[in-house]
Amino acid sequence: MQGDFEIFLATLPGLEPLLADEAREAGFPLPQVQPGGVALRGGWAEVWRANLELRGASRVLARIGGFPVFHLAQLDKRARKLDWRALFRPDVPVKVEAVCRRSKIYHDRAAAARVAGALEAAGIPVGDGGVRLTARIEANYCTLSVDTSGAPLHQRGHKQAVGKAPLRETLAALFLRACGYRGTEPVVDPMCGSGTFVIEAAEMALGLAPGRSRSFAFEQLASFDARAWDAMKAAHGRGTTRLRFKGFDRDAGAVRTAAENAERAGVADSCAFARAAVSDLTPPEGSPGLVIANPPYGGRVGDRKALYALYGAFGAVLRDRFAGWRVGIVTSVPALAQATGLSLDAGPPVPHGGLKVRLHRGAI
Secondary structure, eight states, X not given: OOSSEEEEEEOOTTOHHHHHHHHHHTTOSOOEEETTEEEEEEOHHHHHHHHHHOSSXXXXXXXXXXXXXXXXXXXXXXXXXXXXXXXXXXXXXEEEEEEEESSSOOOHHHHHHHHHHHXXXXXXXXXXXXXXXXXXXXXXXXXXXEESSXXXXXXXXXXXXXXXXXXXXXXXXXXXHHTTOOSSSOEEEXXXXXXXXXXXXXXXXXXOOTTTTSOOGGGXXXXXXXXXXXXXXXXXXXXXXOOOEEEEESOHHHHHHHHHXXXXXXXXXXXXXXXXXXXXXXXXXXXXXXXXXXXXXXSSSSOGGGHHHHHHHHHHHHHHHOTTOEEEEEESOHHHHHTXXXXXXXXXXXXXXXXXXXXXXXXX
């Protein structure tokens, strides 16, 4: 269970190619797109770095072993042969889950119980509150994966307040990437809510690691080296930028929340938030950049019929004042994006809050 193994970077369906691009740019070897994420090979250092650095991954799973299995007794026998003490600590409980698909073993709970028994036989406690091990039995093959992240990676560790329809940080980061943003141009969000797009953009420009403010499940594994981990984090310094990242909202409470979130994230000096209507939007001084927004789109917040005028006004302001900029608009209703009057390309549908949203992007 040491050395080289498969690492799976989970993300939302539809975003796998964007995450693969991010992993490739970050220097991870040969990331391969798979349904629901990206697979690559590496060791524990790569697991740590993926959790620390990748903005678009929702979880990092270490696929630490696998074998063919056709019945529960065989699962029990093969699970007991694994060196569990090289992976798990005797003082940290392991939560065991199982998923069975298209296999002769079809009972999830029974499969989980056999793997849990193998752990207990090795002196590893089983229960909640520690790390999570999943046995996925598909087509009569069992793959064992450890969730090395713990809490989902969109929980960066510094946002305490969110708006009515929050966009996860991981999703915002990949949408910024889809719009071509790489931290070298200004970003404006005219409907910023809790400030997710603005804060993510500022962090990218400053070279701040998204996982810098939180802990991870891998810190409770037997393979964890605290000194090496501290050195890895210390190598991620803070850069500088002259860019300013601006967020606006009609809701004074949202503006206050966004500013507080930016302060906790350590990027307040590069961000500015203000109360303003879309009709008041003007471009900041300097070179063009990206306007990106997650406006209300009905079904979640507000009355959809009343939104067409908002989108139309938004599009008119962009055409009149933001020539040369790019735009990204997140919505679940294509007709609302069309109401802007802008020429936009729609990305793949992505699950978000029980809906399927798309990023509509283009040049102004």
